[in-house]
Amino acid sequence: MEAIGEQSLTVFSAERVLAGPDLAALVRDYSGLLYRVALSVVRNTAEAEDIVQDVFLRVLERESELVRVAEIRPWLVRITWNLAIDRRRKVRPDQIEDLFLAELASREAPTDRLFEDTQRLRQVLHAIERLPKRERQALLLSAMEELSNAEIAAVMGKSESGVRSLIFRARARLRERLPD
């Protein structure tokens, strides 16, 4: 695989690949955000990375259309979300959730509280999973700090107020469903 990559690198100049709307810059600027969006859906790091790669491959295939895209970030997030949903249907989230939760919890909690935090995350994520589709999408996208409500609205094809309403309803539903 490496040999193929090296060969392609020597044969082909990177200038041609990254010509036009500067695909390399897109990867540099948005891969983190797209990774988090994908991860919030599939909850598996390898799958999330694979999805991000697929997103940029699609962008490469539609390179000519890039100039017509007015808002690149919502466009990329929408592609990522749709691919992640497709991928989510193929993987079984129950099998991967433990690893994902442990990884999430370990970032912010000390070791002695790891189990407790993992359980708490599991409850919230399960509750998020049971939310209606649009509410779940609005809530998860609102967690991404890079995305404004206007951009979330652009991703979802809704108005800003509609997005705010969805987020409000999602949180209210979560409060009801989470155990005391």
Add this chain to the structure above:
Amino acid sequence: MKHRHDDTIDKTLSALARAQPPQGMEARIQQRLQYRAVEPHDAQRWSWRPDRAWWFGMLTGATLAGLLCTVILIETWGARHRPAEQPANTAAAPASKPISKRIQPVSSGGTETAPCAHLAVRRIQRRESRAKQLIEPQRPVQERALTREEQQLVRLVHVARPAELTDLSFEARAQIAQQESTAFQKFFTPPPPPPQDTGVTE
């Protein structure tokens, strides 16, 4: 007023938002993009590739399985709807009563007949032909191997030598046997006694 669960929800969402991509992800994406850009898409789209072999294999297998199922179904259907050829030993099976009497005949001309009337007629005809086959002896009679005598007879007929053909006649055989018997008796008949001495002494 902040709900007691809001903190939990916020922490979970912030944990999701702070997730860091794996190290080297950007480089891997760039490399894959470069590789894809070099790859001649259209030329390789339908060509054989190891990672697509399963796809072609699955498609081919499914096609073959479908064909096989179709052939089996057609054969099964044909075997059911073809007049069956009964073996000879079932010829003596009793035909209880005429089938056409058990099945109500379908009127030929009326519009009030059932929509599948012709099928019923065909079914009756088929059953009757089967019943006939059960009753009638099987033709042609199966050939068996010739006995030794029959084989000799056939050979004689083909050769057609008069001396051998004569042997086939009972009269000629009886005559030959008579002659042989006479010769045998003649051979074993005791010789006539020698002439009696008259008593002349020297």
